[in-house]
Amino acid sequence: MPANELDPNKWVDKYSDYLFNYTIVRVNDREVANDLISETFLAALKSAKYFKGEASERTWLISILKRKIIDYYRKINSRKGKAEVRVNYTDDYNEGEWLEEQVPDQFDRTAEDEMENNELGLAILECLDSINEKHASIFKRKTIDGADTETICNEFNITPSNLWVIIHRARTALAACLEKNWF
Template sequence: MKINKENAHKTFEIWVNDFGDDLFSWAFYKTSSKVTAEDLVQDTFLSAFHKIESFEGKSQPKTWLFSILNNKIIDFYRKNAKVNQHEFRISENVANHLSDGFFDELEHWKSMEISPIWDDESKLLDNPEFNHVFSNCIDQLPEKWNFAIQSKYYSDKKAAEICQDLDITVSNYWQIIHRAKLLLKDCLEKNWSLKS
């Protein structure tokens, strides 16, 4: 059915009723904030309403709405990355230097020890205090590293898309992800162990 001015309001009302809860659940899963999730869903429906006459039905309405929502989530993390980039954020040179410290001259791990905090890692993400520490560790990453991690793990973007967003090569992207994960692990082990 072609959407026009006459049926746009009714169609939109149906979409809000049919898909609002699913959109909210996804936004909440991605942001861990009820208020942020509500705002993102509201922004999604507002954008969809203004573009509803351009919806051609080539995809399902739910797919189209989720596409808009995912873009809103990415914009939310980009905006936060810019706001927080000067707050306790290390530079890329320092981050490279720090992550180099995990390897010897032959690129082997210097230490194979496993921190006790990972003994029961399956329950860590259910712990609000751990999530707070984890969020702070992510915020300390260099801007590009932060964006790459958020895009890959929170927005489920593909490597090619992230490379395009950051204007980097695929090999550079995988190096950033690898080094970022090393720094996150180190940051969590140092800061979470103080709380556990």
């Protein structure tokens, strides 16, 4: 029996936030991100029979998503015509030299920070995966969506003191998990 099995009906609850945060920093557009994730789910269902169970479900979904993101950039690139490299050689000081036009460096420090923070976000979501499902969703509503205590209590039909106990457990588990995997 393979170590990991697929359970498509749980994909959205388990991985959609993870996939979304992975995508959003790479395409920077919510709608595009959502479309890419839809395509990923469809492609995953189609190729589910090829899943060998060697990787975890999430790793496997991410590998499909990566291809979708690359395809997306290929498509918009070919729509523009090929990527252009402009050259100018009539610079006062470097006359005759063919210099590529200066391109802003996309990988400057802020971009790197951004990427690292995104990875931190993914690590947090990964840790949330390993705690009690209900606790995780209550924690997400409270911490990530910033929903009111009262709203969440109504949604999950719990009392405020239940909520704070759940938040406490979730935070403790999460802190321990991050301590192990990140800090």
